[in-house]
Amino acid sequence: MLILFELSPNCNKMLIHALNIGQKKLVEWRGKKIYTGIFKSPVTHPIILGFNDVVGDDVVDRKYHGGIDKACYAYSKEAYGxxxxxxxxxxxxxxxxGENITIEGLDESKMKIGDRFEIGTAIIEVSQPRQPCFKLGIRFGSQKILKPFIQAPYPGAYFRVIQSGTIHMGHQFKLIQSFESEPTLLEVYQVIYHTTTSAALQKKVLQSKYLAQSAKDSIKI
Structure with missing residues (x-):
């Protein structure tokens, strides 16, 4: 069932706390030199959300980052604490x-796959939670971060960009579309990493119309 909102009581308090951009950086990984774009820093100017990435932000490995289903990554300000x-x-x-947008009020237990937001002049749609890789370990200085990150309820959110546009710090998110049948980001995360054994939830996630195909393909039942 499609639900349209003028303003959502759960999501209208979401706003941009910070905008972050990064340039590729050469690091060492298992004795080899590799480039990564995970090192991002806050900027004070507006940023443009493109259909495949954020304008001016380096995306190094486009097999796993950037593209239609991962055009922009957001993380919760509250998770930082x-x-x-x-x-x-x-x-x-x-x-x-490594997030482009640090969001105040992002709640992965409420945000659903397929939720669509107006933000600035852009329109974005939730596509999947993050699936952490070794580059997060590089950022932390230890690969031991991966297990607790998977166990924590803060995967963050990837977005498709439905309408390219400019966003500013302080902009609020306006939820304009949501589907009751779609799973939340946290539910998808739990199914991907087997922190739930619910067959009903597994079915719900696999039947999602808006979940990125790469995320579906990673699910092993």
Missing amino acids: FWQKKYPAHTLENGFF
Whole structure:
């Protein structure tokens, strides 16, 4: 069932806390030099959301990053407090998790696949949660971060860009489309990483119309 919103009571408090851009960086991984775009820093100017990436942001490995289903990655401002407490030796500034948008009020247990938002002059649609790779470990300085990241309820959100546009810090998210039948980001995350054994939830996720195909393909039942 399609639900259209003028303003959602759950999502109208979501707003852009920070915008983050990165340039490719040469790092060492298992004795080899590789480039990564995960090192991002806050910017004060507006950014443009393109259909395949954020304009001016380096995407290095386009097999796994960027593209229609991963044009933009967002992470929760509130999750930073959780990770800072867990890893006090790190200084976790906006963009640390490789996100283009740090969102105040992002809740993965409520945000659904296929949810569509107006933000600035852009329209974006939730496509999947993050599936962390070794480059997050490089950012943290240890691959040991991957297991707790998978276990935590903060995967963040990837978006498709339905309408390219410009966004600014402080812009609010306006939810304009949602489907009751679609799973939440957290439900998808739990199914992908087998932190749930619910057959009904597995079926719901696999039947999702809006979940990125690459995420579906990674699900092993």
